[in-house]
Amino acid sequence: MIDGGRRDRGDMNPRSPSAAHRVPCPATSPRSPARRLPTGFAPLLPLVDAPMPDTPVVASSIAECRRLVAEARWKGQPIGLVPTMGALHDGHVRLMEACRSRCGFLVASIFVNPTQFAPGEDYQRYPRTPDEDHRRCAEAGVDLIFEPTAEEMYPGGSSGTFVEVPGLSSVLEGRSRPTHFRGVTTVVAKLFNIVRPDLAAFGLKDYQQLAVIRRMVLDLDFPLELLPVPIVREPDGLAMSSRNRYLSAEQRRAALVLRRALEEAEEAVVGGERSADRVRQILADRIESEALVALDYAEVADAATLEPLAELPDASGAGPGGVALVAARVGTTRLIDNAPLPRPAP
Numbered sequence: 146m147i148d149g150g151r152r153d154r155g156d157m158n159p160r161s162p163s164a165a166h167r168v169p170c171p172a173t174s175p176r177s178p179a180r181r182l183p184t185g186f187a188p189l190l191p192l193v194d195a196p197m198p199d200t201p202v203v204a205s206s207i208a209e210c211r212r213l214v215a216e217a218r219w220k221g222q223p224i225g226l227v228p229t230m231g232a233l234h235d236g237h238v239r240l241m242e243a244c245r246s247r248c249g250f251l252v253a254s255i256f257v258n259p260t261q262f263a264p265g266e267d268y269q270r271y272p273r274t275p276d277e278d279h280r281r282c283a284e285a286g287v288d289l290i291f292e293p294t295a296e297e298m299y300p301g302g303s304s305g306t307f308v309e310v311p312g313l314s315s316v317l318e319g320r321s322r323p324t325h326f327r328g329v330t331t332v333v334a335k336l337f338n339i340v341r342p343d344l345a346a347f348g349l350k351d352y353q354q355l356a357v358i359r360r361m362v363l364d365l366d367f368p369l370e371l372l373p374v375p376i377v378r379e380p381d382g383l384a385m386s387s388r389n390r391y392l393s394a395e396q397r398r399a400a401l402v403l404r405r406a407l408e409e410a411e412e413a414v415v416g417g418e419r420s421a422d423r424v425r426q427i428l429a430d431r432i433e434s435e436a437l438v439a440l441d442y443a444e445v446a447d448a449a450t451l452e453p454l455a456e457l458p459d460a461s462g463a464g465p466g467g468v469a470l471v472a473a474r475v476g477t478t479r480l481i482d483n484a485p486l487p488r489p490a491p
């Protein structure tokens with residue numbers, strides 16, 4: 146059972162500074178007024194072995210991560226986990242804040258997972274911003290950053306075992322990225338086994354990813370609660386994404402068409418449209434009207450099973466109803482977005 150908010154981190158100092166170290170907390174952080182030390186001391190902070198309650202510890206080994214989480218669990222603190230691939234933005238911070246408010250000890254993992262990238266995808270050039278990531282984690286109240294190397298997670302370079310959720314993994318994103326979700330579920334299963342969280346937060350921006358992970362948790366009896374977090378958008382509506390930084394100013398403007406298409410689909414359904422095909426057409430027409438954007442898919446699916454709908458379920462029924470999901474390329478950058486569709490009046 147998750148309860149919490151209580152933060153007792155006084156014993157969190159790692160005994161082995163070589164295996165885990167503390168993130169120097171920014172002097173401006175509201176969380177750590179006691180840590181405003183003279184500048185000259187800053188480089189020594191990771192080596193100091195005295196309690197420093199408001200800064201995350203960074204563990205790069207599985208053993209160290211397990212040891213630190215075990216200490217917190219032993220103290221009765223509910224454990225929260227936010228898995229990320231780094232290049233953190235406000236969407237990630239929202240996940241951390243949502244999880245923070247429900248747990249006593251918050252772990253954020255930062256790992257660009259090679260097994261979810263196909264050859265030719267952007268694994269090598271995926272943005273890596275460790276210093277800024279650590280600063281954001283500190284501000285968001287993360288207690289432990291788990292930041293392993295690829296060799297630590299996949300000794301020898303690959304995994305001998307994969308976790309797969311067939312069906313759900315092969316539609317939509319899975320059609321364009323056939324090995325993607327197998328890599329996601331494998332690494333998330335590993336993270337769940339390493340951290341053994343009570344609560345794990347995932348963003349609704351990656352709607353299908355959450356559906357796949359939910360199914361894995363159910364089928365493999367992971368003893369944890371999933372916390373879905375709504376999409377965080379830029380003020381102009383673009384869904385925040387680490388990959389947005391690949392976009393030129395012109396592409397950034399063009400990418401707004403994804404959100405506009407979703408808004409038009411919602412408006413059509415509010416106006417009484419029941420045909421999923423017509424809503425798909427609205428999505429596709431809007432996205433294809435933007436010359437810099439190449440549509441990958443525009444789907445209207447059941448919000449729980451992700452099966453394509455023929456008709457949008459009306460307000461006489463119960464349950465989640467429909468969801469519109471879109472993916473497109475803007476130059477070489479692949480972006481996704483989605484929106485729940487309201488239930489039209491019967």
Ligand SMILES: Nc1ncnc2c1ncn2[C@@H]1O[C@H](COP(=O)(O)OP(=O)(O)OP(=O)(O)O)[C@@H](O)[C@H]1O
Pocket residue numbers: 228229230231236237239240346347348349350351374375376377378384385386387388389
């Ligand atoms: N705008 C957002 N709103 C809510 N959650 C988000 C948002 N962006 C990412 N997340 C969530 O953060 C977690 C980590 O995602 P990830 O590190 O891949 O970031 P990302 O911005 O989605 O990157 P990418 O550009 O590679 O898709 C996932 O659960 C993801 O759904």
Ligand SMILES: CC(C)(CO)[C@@H](O)C(=O)[O-]
Pocket residue numbers: 228229230256258261329332333351354
């Ligand atoms: C869940 C995840 C961290 C697994 O690598 C990744 O797919 C992501 O960042 O959404």
Ligand code: BAL
Pocket residue numbers: 261262351
């Ligand atoms: N957020 C999804 C990670 C990926 O595209 O690989």
